[in-house]
Structure formats: structure tokens, C-alpha cells
Amino acid sequence: MTGQPTTDDQPPAPRRRVLVIAEAANPELVSVPLVGWSIANALRAHHDVHIVTQIRNRDAFLRAGLVAGRDFTAIDSEAVARPIWRLAEILRMGEGKGWTMVTALYSKLAYPHFERKLWRQFGRRIAAGEFDIVHRVTPLTPTASSLIAPRCARAGVPFVMGPLNGGVPWPKGFDAERWREREWLSYVRGLYRLSLGRRRMIRAASAIIAGSRHTASEFAAARNRLTLIPENGIDPARFSMRADQPGTLPIRCAFVGRLVPYKGPDMLIEAAEPFLRDGSMVLDMLGDGPLMPALQEMVSARGLTHAVTLHGWIDHKDLQALLSRSQLLTFPSVREFGGGVVLEAMALGVVPVIADYAGPGELVTPGTGIKVPMGSRAEVIAGFRKALAALIAAPQTIPALAAAALARVEQHFTWDRKARQIGKIYDWVLDPKGPIPQPVPLSGE
Template identity: 90%
Template sequence: MTDQPTTDDQTPAPRRRVLVIAEAANPEWVSVPLVGWSIATALRAHHDVHIVTQIRNREAFLRAGLIEGTDFTAIDSEAVARPIWKLAEVLRMGKGKGWTMVTALSSKLAYPYFERKLWQAFGPRIAAGEFDIVHRVTPLTPTANSLIASRCAKAGVPFVMGPLNGGVPWPKGFDAERRREREWLSYVRGAYRLSPARSRMIRAASAIIAGSRHTASEFPQARDRLTLIPENGIDPARFSRRAAQPGTLPLRCAFLGRLVPYKGPDMLIEAAEPFLRDGTMLLDILGDGPLMPALREMIDAKGLTHAVTLHGWIDHKEVQSLLSQSQLLTFPSVREFGGGVVLEAMALGVVPMIADYAGPGELVTPGTGIKVPMGSRAEVIAGFRTALSRLIAAPQTIPALAAAALRRVEDDFTWDRKARQIGAVYEWVLDPKGPIPQPVPLAGE
């Protein structure tokens, strides 16, 4: 595992002049904008970074203490971005649904306009050699082509992309959930690979950072320039509490996430029903979404109100205070790209129990959590019930799992560690001796 980028004589690598493109980057939001912000700002501790972001993030950057013009530039692409977002809201057919539609419209229409304006502002500076590397951090989606990758290559400036993630196939047996999520475009998503613009971008990129094995598989023509670094990370200051982990019953579990079909909170309640009923397990459900009314009815109908608490929406800053009261994160999501919530639990010393698929399945290694085999809906429910039963029979095994989960996060998944891992890629790009670094061991490696 690569820790600190070094030169051949083992001295610390020099600070590089990096133009970081983070169209979505915001410390006050969650999901992709928080990832974009966290990676871009972590890189600033190791390199001379100028961040280019979209105008909607400007005020948050200023509130965070960054200096406009020196630390960052905000590109006003609202002339295209705003109407595209409004169109996506109409076409997605439901609040919080149809994310593939939103991503497609944003990456194919709004983002290219953002890049055109970016090149107008920075193209001459890139061509003049003002930056050692241009690194596109967001969009995270691998479907977003870059118009400036070839221009950077022509100027002799390395262009790095990633971490890229997304497009994990829906597992078999969950087509009903797919339809309920209004993911119609997911049926034809693979067509983006036929784009000539994508081929040009891949040829021009000096390095591609994939956030998952699935995304890595979408770049077979760039294997010599491809590395895996999951996009999610942890801020130790934000996740500083530690779960008590008494190794006793009742087993206190938590679900954290949007209450939508593919994340499976209803499957979790069904799997845990016998233990919730007999008092050997308590469950906190943290989050809100369209399934909230149905979950409330389900809990009432099964007579589980004494054992299940629906907390509703929780501010991200308050997540650790509630999650750290649990022994387990019980998270049966069947289509999770990155699995940031899994890392958040591990950082608190909370053991993840996950469906072994996509992002979470790669983050949880043997001894750091419990992986339930992916299968049909009935099989996932049965798998979680079996796993919970085993832990309830031997709760004293949980503290060791929690300690190992915490060590894994501290070793590989803090934002500072991620910046160092990316720095190793920078050094390889600028002096490509040997194969590209592969800094993060994923499950199965």
C-alpha cells in the first residue's frame, strides 16, 4: 500500500501545481458535492491546488475560508445548468427518483457547457505551463465526457480523472425496485460507451482513478493507466466518537440512508422481526424518504414500535452522535456505488453488516464486518436473519470486528490518506516508472 508519495531517495515528493476541477463540491451538502469538496480540499494540504467549481458552491467556499481567485474560481454556467436541472426534475417523475435521468442530462448537457467556460478562463494558463497536472475530481460518473482532456494532452499537461464510480448493474431479482426508482435509463446506460468523445477522452487521459472494480471494468483500453481508489473517505474530526461495544445483548443496530426501495429498510425489518419481537435486538432507522409511511405502517402492523425507532432526517453533522450508540450498521442496500455510510460506521467502531455487492462489498474485508451473499429479495432477507442470529448467539465477537473495522478506515480511508494515495498517482504520471500505483486493497485482494 502506498502511503506518502516519495521520490527515489525516499524524500517527500514535491508539491505539485494542480488545477482541480470539482464542478460539484460543497462542504455543506452531502453525497457527490461533499466528496468533491473533501478530495479537493484534502489535496490542498499536499499540493498547490486551485479548485474550479460551479457558481452554486461559491458562498459555501467563502464561508469555509477559501479565497476567491487565489484558492478557487467559481464558473457561472447557470444559463444551461438551471434549465437542465428543472427539466430533469420533471422527467424523473418523483422526488428522489430517476437519478439516472438527472445524471444523464447533467453530464451530457450542463457539464460540457461548464467545461467550455472553464477552458475559456484557464486554457491559456494551462497551455502556458502554469499547472503540472489537471485533475477532474467531479463529476464522479464515468458517463461524463471531458472536452478538455485532449486539449490538455496537446498542451503537454497530464490530465487525471477520478475517482469515477457509478452505473453498478441492478442485481437479478430486484426489477420491481428498479421500476419503483424510475430508473428507466439504466436499461440503456451502456450506450454511452459508444461515444467517440469518450474514446478521445480515454486516449488523452494520463491516469484514470476508478472508485470500484465495476467502474474499472468499463475502461479495458486503459488498464496500463488505471488504478482503484474508492471515492469516499472519512474526516476524523467529524467522526471522532467511538461505539461502546459491550459485547452483550440486546443487540443495538442502526440503518442509515434514504428510505428508498433499493436500500432495503423494509427487508431489514422483515429479517430482524423475530429478534425485535423477543427483545434481543433494537433498531434505529436514521433517514427519510418515500418509504417512511409504509415503514411506519409495517412497524405498527407487526407490533414492533417498542423495538424500532424512526428518527427521520438527520443532519450529517449529527449522524455520529446517533450512529455511535449502535453496535452494528445493518445495511441491506442492493445497489450502492460507493458505500460512504459503511465507512462512517467503521470509523465510529460500528460493525457493518452489508449485502455483498458493489461498493460496500469491496470496502468490508474479512474480519472487519459481516457480508451477506447477494441473491433474490427472499435470499437477502434470509441471509440477514441468519447473520443476526449468529451474532445474537455470540455478541462477544462483535468488539474485535469493530476494532478491525476502525483500523481499516484509519489505514486507508481518511481524506488525508486519500490525498496521499492520489499524490502517488501524480508522481507516477509525471515520472511513469513501473506500473501505476494501486494504493488501496479492496475486499477479495
């Protein structure tokens, strides 16, 4: 990437006419659909936006107050999308694993069908200059090519894509977790870079927004058009509570996420066991998944039931009430693309203690949280135990970290801030003077 970091404290950008492609966008879901919706909807406050999404999101858009035809168009691609999802569920046996395979099936088969239908409906309008910019927000995966990108280039309409994220390599020493997640296809994921469609898309794109440094590294051929904006953000209305930070013991910690091997809930319990046992720490585990029975047995066998509460699945709208009870988010996930839960904790004034790898390692900067060096499973456990011991020895240091974490989120990671950051990219695309802006300083910058 090139260019210098910019700030958000500048005059508002002019309104642009933007066709936003957000095939996955839904305010009532989480993960990618919530990201797609949140970015597209935030852009509406600053630009004249028409959103194109998939038909399954139509009712949620209507419930959110948008008007079909005026504010958005829902493309019915279910003839291909539905059987692809069914096939994916069969192949991963309904257990929420094998996401590389699911992404490959959908991005190579279902999504191209969606774009073909989109172009039939909007191609003439794009070519006629009805839109200043076409911005593909989802799919977030960098493996999904776009047939629309070169068509927009031929029509003289800038095509922006991103934030793109995904494909973070599995860290060394975690092959067992990789196989338990059925991530067999991840061993050959890099073959997608040979795709002719991908090369055409990259050549045609006016700007590429990467959600992480790893994803940015996959677009080295477009460095002069590449910027970095993490895809996750915060809705201040949804995360408005503030954690109590007394700076005293015991410290209440939280784990949030699916109970699966790569997120490390068992590693966390092992690392925290001495502090859970002596009463200097209590732990809330928010989430469900295939590891739940093993974790229940682990907690019981080690005599930690007085200090560890396994809450099970939590609705996202109820998350802040539970998470804001904690002082720390203890999150040893070893393969997290974006790390949205890290930003959610920071927005509540909860200090993140994370494995320094991929998304979370880029979001947490010195003074806003604690980063445990990545290593083998044993090294991660030892690193978390050391970090927790240091905080328990000096709990009075936690409130300052919490305040800095909250300030960082408010400055860079609300959805409105993100829309303003993307607006700077639009300005540059339409008048490319100097290097492409780099709006968000990440850890190490």
C-alpha cells in the same frame, strides 16, 4: 488493472501545481458535492491547488475560508445548468428518483458547457505550463466526457480523472425496485460507451482513478493507466465519537439512508423481526423517504414499535451522535455505488453488516464486518437473518470486528490518506516508472 498495492507509510510526495476541476464541490452538502469538496480540499494540504467549481458553491467555499481568485475560481454556468436541473425535477416529479436520467441530462448538456467556459478562462494558462497536472475530480460518473482532456494532452499537461463511480448493474430479482426508482434509462446506459468524446477522453487521460471494480471494468482499454481508489472518505473531526461495544445483548443496530426500495429497509425489518420481537435486538432507522408511511405501518402491524424507532431525516452533522449509539450498521442496500455510510460507521467503531455487492462489498474485508451474499430478495432477507442470528448468539465477537473496522478506515480512508494516495498517482504520471500504483487494498485482495 496492473500494478501492486502500495502503502501510505512513505515519505511525503513533492508538491505539485494542480488545477483541480470539481464542478460539484460543497462542504455544506452531502453525497457527490461533499466528496468533491473533501478530495479537493485534502489535496490542498499536500499540493499547490487551485480549485475550479460551479458558481453555486462559491459562498460555501468563502465560508470555509478559501479566497476567490487565489484558492478557487467559480464558473457561472447557470444559464445551462439551472434549466437542466429544472427539467430533471419535472421529469422525476420531484421525488428524488430516476438518477440515471438526471445524470445523463446533466453530464451530456450542462457539464460540457461548464468545461467550455473553464477552458476559455484557463486554457492559455494550462498551455503555458502554469500547472503540472489537471485533475478532474467531479463529475464522478464515468459517463461524462471531457473536452479538456485531449486539449491538455495536446498542451503536454497530464490529465487525471477520478475517482469515477456509478452504473452498478441492478442485481437479478430486483426489477420491481428498479421500476419503482424510475430507472428506465438504466436499461440502455451502456450506450454511452459508443461516444466518440469518451474515446478521445480515455486516449488523452494520463491516469484514470476508478472508485470501484465495476467502474474499472468500463475502462479496460486503459488498464495500464487505471488504478482503484474508492471515492468516499472520512473526516476524523466529523466522526470522532466511538461506539460502546460491550459484547452483550441486546444489540443495538442502525439503518442509515433514504427510505427507498433498493436500500432495503423493509427487508431489514423482516429479517430482524424474530430478534426485535424477543428483545435481543433494537433498531434505529435514520433517514426519510417515500417508504416511511409503509414502514411505519409495517412496524405497527407486526407489534415492533417497542424495538424499532423511525427517526426520520437526520442532518449529516448530527449523524455520528446517533449512529455511535449502535453496535452494528445493518445495511441491506442492493445497489450502492460507493457506500460512504459504511465507512462512517466503521470510523465510529460500528460493525457493518452489508449486502455483498458493489461499493460496500469492496470496502468491508474479512474481519472488519459481515458480508451477506447477494441473491434474490428472499435470499437477502434470509442471509441477513442468519448473520444477525450468529452475532446475537456470540455478541462477544463484535468488539474485535469493531476495532478492525476502525483501524481499516484510519489506515486507508481518511481524506488525508486519500490525498496521499492520489499524490502517488501524480508522481507516477509525471515519472511513469513501472506499473501505475494501486494504493488501496479492497476486499478480496
